[in-house]
Amino acid sequence: MNAQFLLGDSGKQVMPIGLGAMPLSLSTRPDEATAIEVIRAFIDGGGNFIDTANVYCTDDNDIGHNEKLIYKALVKLGKLEDVIVATKGGLTRPKGRWDTNASPAWLRKSCEKSLNDLSSDCIFLYQLHAPDPNIPLTESVGELARLREEGKIQHIGLSNVNTKEIITAITVAPILSVQNRCNVLEKKSFKTGVVDLCNQEGIVFIPHSPVGGHFDHIKLAASKPLKTIADKYNVSVYQIVLAWLLHKGNHILPIPGASKVSSITDSLKAVNVRLDTGDMEFLDQL
Secondary structure, three states, X not given: OOOOEEOOOOOOEXXXXXXXXXXHOOOOOOOHHHHHHHHHHHHHOOOOEEEXXXXXXXXXXXXXXXXXXXXXXXXXXXXXXXXXXXXXEXXXXXXXXXXXXXXXXXXXXXXXXXXXXXXXXXXXXXXXOOOOOOOOHHHHHHHHHHHHHOOOEEEEEEEOOOHHHHXXXXXXXXXXXXXXXXXXXXXXXXXXXXXXXXXXXXXXXEEEOOOOHHHHHHHXXXXXXXXXXXXXXXXXXXXXXXXXXXXXXXXXXXXXXXXXXXXHHHHHHHHHOXXXXXXXXXXXXX
């Protein structure tokens, strides 16, 4: 594992672990001061890639909460120029639901609002949050390509996609990243060839929920096999599962979520964990 991670062909280097900022803006979110301290701890630990989305919020009346929070934190910390912020569009939050809308019109409206909420002229990485079953993927990606041509976004990413969708998207525009749910208990992106395809195409693979996410992080922490390995290395279970992902490819950039300073501080230490071959093989089969 490298001390720095190259973001595809963008020329940008970041720390190999990013911050998934979603927990800072959902209904269970911490107060703003705590949220800003989480971002401060991430940056103080060397982190410089934050993943967000316009719909990381409570409902449609709260759209942009996470983006505005991140901007406020980076200004307060004097780090606006030092941190890459990736965001997404293509969902809505009516009454707190997660509904898909990847129509060109909604993607454009979402991107322009994100530019405003991030107080930016150009978003470094703008990701399609999910394919829309009612809209051809080529139309959604085509609109992102137009936004790129207009200089509103620099790079295009995809999220929640399969291999067929990735292959379709790259016929429309260059794709910098793919973000799917992926962790030691959720290996679908490995089994279906998504991770390998990204490697072949020079695409960054961004596992979200790498330590289990909102639903499975407790299950991971309680796993006896994982605890045994963690004790062997004298680290947390979360560091083990992040280290496993880092060992699986130089194109993999995990983005653990955090709503506590202690959580992100612990996660960042995973870059120092060197798993032996036997433990990697065990985790591969878990």
